[in-house]
Amino acid sequence: MTQTGEAPATVESDASGHDCEYDVIVVGTGAAGSAAAIAAHDAGASVLLVEKCSEEEAGGNTRVSGGGWANLGDQETATRFLRAVCGDFPVAADVVDAWAREVVANSDWMRSLGADVAQCLQFHTKPEYEDHEGSECYLGMDAVGGALGNFGLHDFLRSALAERDIPVLWSSPASRLVTDGAGAVVGVRVAGPDGDRRYGARGGVVLATGGFQANAQMVRDYLRLTTTTLWGSPHSTGDGHKLAQAIGADLWHMDNMMTHRGLDVGGHGMFLSVYAADNYIFVNRDARRFRSETIAARHGHVIDGHGTELNPLHPALMVFDEQMRVAGPLGAGRDMLPVGWGLLMEGVTWSVDNSAEIESGVIRRADTIAELATLVGLDPEALEATVAGYNSACAAGRDDAFGRSPAKLAPIDEAPFYAIEVEPMLGWSNGGPRRDGRARVMNVWGSAIPGLYAAGELSSTYSWGKDGGFHIADALAFGRIAGREAADHARR
Numbered sequence: 381m382t383q384t385g386e387a388p389a390t391v392e393s394d395a396s397g398h399d400c401e402y403d404v405i406v407v408g409t410g411a412a413g414s415a416a417a418i419a420a421h422d423a424g425a426s427v428l429l430v431e432k433c434s435e436e437e438a439g440g441n442t443r444v445s446g447g448g449w450a451n452l453g454d455q456e457t458a459t460r461f462l463r464a465v466c467g468d469f470p471v472a473a474d475v476v477d478a479w480a481r482e483v484v485a486n487s488d489w490m491r492s493l494g495a496d497v498a499q500c501l502q503f504h505t506k507p508e509y510e511d512h513e514g515s516e517c518y519l520g521m522d523a524v525g526g527a528l529g530n531f532g533l534h535d536f537l538r539s540a541l542a543e544r545d546i547p548v549l550w551s552s553p554a555s556r557l558v559t560d561g562a563g564a565v566v567g568v569r570v571a572g573p574d575g576d577r578r579y580g581a582r583g584g585v586v587l588a589t590g591g592f593q594a595n596a597q598m599v600r601d602y603l604r605l606t607t608t609t610l611w612g613s614p615h616s617t618g619d620g621h622k623l624a625q626a627i628g629a630d631l632w633h634m635d636n637m638m639t640h641r642g643l644d645v646g647g648h649g650m651f652l653s654v655y656a657a658d659n660y661i662f663v664n665r666d667a668r669r670f671r672s673e674t675i676a677a678r679h680g681h682v683i684d685g686h687g688t689e690l691n692p693l694h695p696a697l698m699v700f701d702e703q704m705r706v707a708g709p710l711g712a713g714r715d716m717l718p719v720g721w722g723l724l725m726e727g728v729t730w731s732v733d734n735s736a737e738i739e740s741g742v743i744r745r746a747d748t749i750a751e752l753a754t755l756v757g758l759d760p761e762a763l764e765a766t767v768a769g770y771n772s773a774c775a776a777g778r779d780d781a782f783g784r785s786p787a788k789l790a791p792i793d794e795a796p797f798y799a800i801e802v803e804p805m806l807g808w809s810n811g812g813p814r815r816d817g818r819a820r821v822m823n824v825w826g827s828a829i830p831g832l833y834a835a836g837e838l839s840s841t842y843s844w845g846k847d848g849g850f851h852i853a854d855a856l857a858f859g860r861i862a863g864r865e866a867a868d869h870a871r872r
């Protein structure tokens with residue numbers, strides 16, 4: 381596995397001497413890489429998939445995702461919707477057009493591969509950005525079998541690859557791109573179990589290596605987060621970013637990301653469930669509330685008084701009472717939301733009544749608010765004042781300080797009282813090598829690098845906002861575009 385902080389890949393400039401040659405080489409077996417490989421194969425190309433993880437660990441964020449993709453009604457309205465959610469950070473028109481054209485075709489394409497596609501009725505039945513232009517195109521989120529998570533999309537795509545006999549090199553990280561004398565990508569070097577090999581790609585290489593959220597250095601440099609709890613794959617270390625950068629790729633929207641308030645369970649992120657009751661608040665280290673706790677979370681963004689902002693960006697303490705404790709588990713387990721690396725791959729769990737976490741000290745308990753504050757290192761008087769102020773707002777049915785929805789104002793007034801650290805759990809990064817509407821990676825001067833394509837989270841379309849199911853939709857859409865383009869290039 382490639383380690384965080386590894387030196388950037390160096391560049392080969394001699395096109396001869398491949399160990400083996402294919403029309404198209406795809407790097408990464410997530411949704412984007414699988415879609416690229418299938419599309420290239422179905423366009424008549426010989427394809428090799430290169431994957432850094434073992435078969436048991438491969439598949440990236442796709443493997444542990446919900447696996448749902450946004451089902452958008454028509455191309456023209458989808459174009460307007462994407463432009464609206466990009467807001468002040470527009471992406472190029474050819475990218476928007478290609479995205480809209482392909483995203484609306486995703487469900488039919490999945491059906492054409494034999495998937496049982498149905499709408500997921502549990503989540504994202506309406507748009508998060510309902511107030512944005514074009515949102516009426518959002519028809520919900522489709523998924524294999526209509527069910528989110530539990531490896532559904534990953535397993536289906538893997539069976540589609542197997543059905544086509546597309547070879548996959550497992551445990552074989554791509555370590556550098558091979559270019560010819562003119563700078564065109566003609567192959568890839570792979571550090572596999574049998575040593576260093578060089579594979580030629582007549583039509584080019586598709587990079588689909590996922591995000592950089594598991595690379596602490598890149599997270600610090602680009603996202604300005606110093607600590608992160610990861611929700612998804614620990615193998616998303618930005619390898620493809622380095623491979624592309626090493627041959628002059630430009631980068632786009634590197635500072636965009638998706639965080640969600642989550643729990644750190646044994647080093648893995650778990651979705652924080654606050655749906656069973658409302659007797660809680662979030663406070664900073666100064667023991668004060670800082671925002672409505674129930675503000676609409678739009679995949680790592682909120683719309684506040686001054687527009688759209690990234691949120692959450694820092695840890696907070698969740699303070700709650702016995703009513704909340706008995707209402708249900710704070711950690712969303714497999715029966716609620718079967719996604720995430722910890723839950724699905726490492727078997728981490730959360731107790732139904734939160735008692736195991738109280739016993740282990742993850743949740744701190746005290747008989748009074750002042751004692752609780754002392755236990756967690758907050759100023760007791762400040763926390764008492766905050767809770768009293770919040771409880772008064774509940775009694776009045778109005779939260780003048782932060783505008784929390786009246787329906788969600790439930791007092792923290794039944795002892796014992798509890799506190800737990802909640803994290804800005806990092807789901808994914810969005811930025812990477814800049815690409816055009818044909819999935820061609822652009823160099824810093826604005827020209828396409830011949831033979832290099834990018835798709836998926838490595839280089840997502842999303843410069844700012846995104847709605848439910850947009851990432852899988854983007855990965856499938858640009859994966860197909862990249863695969864077809866590379867296959868076409870091989871024929872020329």
Ligand SMILES: Cc1cc2nc3c(=O)[nH]c(=O)nc-3n(C[C@H](O)[C@H](O)[C@H](O)COP(=O)(O)OP(=O)(O)OC[C@H]3O[C@@H](n4cnc5c(N)ncnc54)[C@H](O)[C@@H]3O)c2cc1C
Nearest residue numbers: 408410411412432439440441442446554590612836837852
């Ligand atoms: C918990 C969770 C739930 C989510 N749910 C949804 C959802 O329901 N809908 C939605 O739209 N989005 C969802 N997302 C986001 C979505 O899953 C991802 O954005 C998307 O799956 C990314 O697909 P990808 O193919 O680009 O990358 P990945 O799925 O991350 O795949 C990248 C692959 O590249 C491999 N790789 C990396 N480096 C190398 C290298 N050097 N050589 C060879 N191989 C390499 C990795 O091992 C991996 O197999 C979710 C994310 C998380 C974490």
